[in-house]
Amino acid sequence: MTIKAEFDKRIIEIELFYEVLKVIELDNPKLSATDILEESIVELKINSTRIDIFRSTAYLLLYNLIESTIYNSITSIFDSISDNNVKYFEMIEEVQKYWLNNLYKHDEKKKKETIIETFMNIANQIFNNTIELASNEISYGGSLDADAIFKTAKSMKIEIGNIHRVYDKGIHGQSLVDIKNKRNWLAHGEKTFTEIGSISTYSQLVDAKDNVKIFLKEFINSVETYIKNQHYKVTNP
Numbered sequence: 001m002t003i004k005a006e007f008d009k010r011i012i013e014i015e016l017f018y019e020v021l022k023v024i025e026l027d028n029p030k031l032s033a034t035d036i037l038e039e040s041i042v043e044l045k046i047n048s049t050r051i052d053i054f055r056s057t058a059y060l061l062l063y064n065l066i067e068s069t070i071y072n073s074i075t076s077i078f079d080s081i082s083d084n085n086v087k088y089f090e091m092i093e094e095v096q097k098y099w100l101n102n103l104y105k106h107d108e109k110k111k112k113e114t115i116i117e118t119f120m121n122i123a124n125q126i127f128n129n130t131i132e133l134a135s136n137e138i139s140y141g142g143s144l145d146a147d148a149i150f151k152t153a154k155s156m157k158i159e160i161g162n163i164h165r166v167y168d169k170g171i172h173g174q175s176l177v178d179i180k181n182k183r184n185w186l187a188h189g190e191k192t193f194t195e196i197g198s199i200s201t202y203s204q205l206v207d208a209k210d211n212v213k214i215f216l217k218e219f220i221n222s223v224e225t226y227i228k229n230q231h232y233k234v235t236n237p
Contacts, residue, residue, distance in 0.1 A: 002076075002224075003069065003072045003073055003076050003220050003223060003224065004220050004224070006068065006069075006072050007065070007068075007069055007072075007216065007217075007220060010064070010065045010068060011065070011213065013061070014058075014061050014062065014065060014209060017057070017058065017061055018058070018205075018206070018209065020054070021054050021055070021058060021202065021205070022202065024046045024050070024051055024054060025051065025202045028045075029045075029046040029051075030043055030044060030045045030046055031043065031044045031046065032044075048198075049194050051197065052193060052194040052195075052196070052197025052198050052200075053193045053194060053197055054197070055196070055197035055200045055202070055205060056182070056186060056193040056194075056196040056197040056200070057193070058200075058205045058208075058209075059179055059182040059183050059186065059196065059200075059205075059208075060183055060186060060187075062179045062183075062208060062209060062212055063144070063179050063180065063183035065212060065216065066144050066149075066176065066179065066180075066212060066216065067144055069216050069219065069220065070144060070149060070152065070219075073219070073220065073223040074152075074156075076223065076227060077095075077156065077223065077226065077227055077232060078099075080227045080230070080232070081095075081232055084230065084233075086230075086232070086233055090233055090234060091232055091233060091234065092157055092231075092232060092233065092234050094155060094156050094157040095156055095157070095232045097155070098155050098156050143180050143183075143184055144176070144180060145173070145176040145177045145179075145180045146167070146169070146172060146173040146176045146177070146215065147173075149176075149219065153219070153222065156226075156232070157231065157232075158222055158223060158226045158231070159222060159225070159226065159231070160218075160219070160222050162218050162221055162222060163215065163218040163219060163222060165218075166214060166215075166218055167215065167218075171211055172211045172212075172214060172215045175207065175208045175211035175212060175215075176211075176212065176215065178208065179208055179212065182196050182200075
């Protein structure tokens with residue numbers, strides 16, 4: 001599945017969630033269903049606490065969209081490198097370093113045998129021309145926001161001029177920072193779902209969704225151009 005196809009699939013999921021969120025944001029919302037066994041109608045009133053939980057969940061979906069897009073972009077680049085049998089010394093220096101940094105993560109506690117195995121793996125891939133990046137070796141440099149994504153693009157020399165033509169740090173950048181922070185607070189248990197939801201509004205969530213879509217669509221365009229033109233490859237190896 002292409003980067004854009006996977007992105008579109010997740011966007012559909014998010015839009016479906018927002019349809020529910022929009023309805024429960026209306027006055028006196030409630031859910032009702034027929035209990036066949038009891039032969040009765042069951043109703044559940046949607047109070048402010050339940051709405052806050054739904055609002056908070058939106059941040060998890062949006063962050064998932066961001067992380068999956070960057071993940072799929074990096075793996076697609078290295079899939080292209082592998083599919084085109086591009087050798088280590090045919091890759092630009094930036095991609096060489098990215099690959100090496102992800103294959104070898106320095107850790108003072110690593111055993112000598114583990115380090116040796118890592119270097120042997122690197123050497124085998126280089127000399128056997130089998131450059132691959134395992135999914136568990138992908139690094140983004142921390143939690144993702146616009147700055148982290150720009151840093152990742154720069155580390156692989158991905159041209160992102162098209163993003164800067166639409167990017168506003170105070171709008172798109174702030175949306176990505178807010179999503180990252182709120183997702184981290186929820187993921188690390190620092191704040192409850194009701195706490196996050198109570199400081200968010202439906203209109204803010206819609207803006208966040210729209211800003212992320214604009215930003216990521218342009219990023220995907222950059223990556224697809226990068227892959228199509230094999231910008232990961234040196235011009236004259």
